[in-house]
């Protein structure tokens with residue numbers, strides 16, 4: 629009798645858990661670019677990447693809905709080791725499941741952003757199969773970062789080189805500190821961007837400027853970045869704590885307000901950026917439906933604010 633009772637209680641819970649896990653996997657697939665049909669072998673490359681350990685990717689979620697994602701490998705100028713690539717994927721999954729999140733700051737520990745992939749690791753995976761899998765792994769992860777319903781900003785201190793420069797383009801905005809530098813050094817390495825950086829850069833600065841930055845391996849200082857529309861603002865301090873404070877204040881002008889509305893706002897812009905017009909319009913209609921008549925909308929109708 630008791631056994632049957634436990635079974636009856638446990639079954640719906642178990643089913644619920646399975647359903648949630650299934651939905652989560654399906655959502656990740658939807659937001660990713662590559663799967664087995666593209667010859668992508670995720671488990672294989674993850675196993676490989678796990679062999680190149682060092683550093684970490686840390687996430688803290690603040691009460692104001694702003695997440696702070698830290699690239700933490702200062703000994704190598706925050707170069708991405710294999711385990712950091714895997715950890716980045718895990719942190720992005722965490723952010724996808726953070727329903728109270730509104731904004732995200734990505735920055736590097738020790739006053740510098742990121743010097744790209746760890747050259748010690750990439751030397752060991754320089755064969756074609758590993759290279760393609762690593763490329764698809766990072767493109768999947770950075771595409772999911774770009775599509776998060778959070779307004780994201782890369783806080784660039786020190787240097788953002790190679791894959792580090794590519795990572796800045798997966799954020800909605802870039803803020804730079806005095807003396808910092810973004811540089812697509814791929815040509816010097818006999819490469820082109822492979823983490824999606826070229827495709828995103830073209831959309832940010834246009835194809836002419838992107839071609840110049842990539843083929844000229846040009847140094848992009850804060851002034852040049854502002855001129856190109858690559859960076860939003862040059863912060864006044866290059867001190868880590870103060871720069872982070874400034875980035876928080878800058879971001880909060882956009883994350884202030886109800887969580888449902890801020891997240892919906894990012895979603896309509898993502899649709900507009902990525903989809904053909906008619907699909908984007910239909911998506912906008914669907915997202916509009918999630919806020920219309922919602923608590924923030926009804927409260928505003930009662931308050932009748934004047935937008936002076």
Ligand SMILES: CCCC(=O)SCCNC(=O)CCNC(=O)[C@H](O)C(C)(C)COP(=O)(O)OP(=O)(O)OC[C@H]1O[C@@H](n2cnc3c(N)ncnc32)[C@H](O)[C@@H]1OP(=O)(O)O
Nearest residue numbers: 703704705707743744745746747748789790791817822823
């Ligand atoms: C699709 C992805 C494509 C890519 O990302 S390819 C990788 C592109 N990145 C690079 O080539 C960066 C190479 N590094 C550099 O140019 C310079 O280290 C850099 C970033 C300008 C910094 O210069 P400095 O400030 O003079 O510092 P440093 O050279 O003494 O560096 C400090 C320690 O960090 C190491 N480091 C820097 N970037 C690294 C990297 N990507 N992989 C592995 N190790 C890296 C560097 O070797 C040095 O270590 P150590 O003190 O010699 O043991």
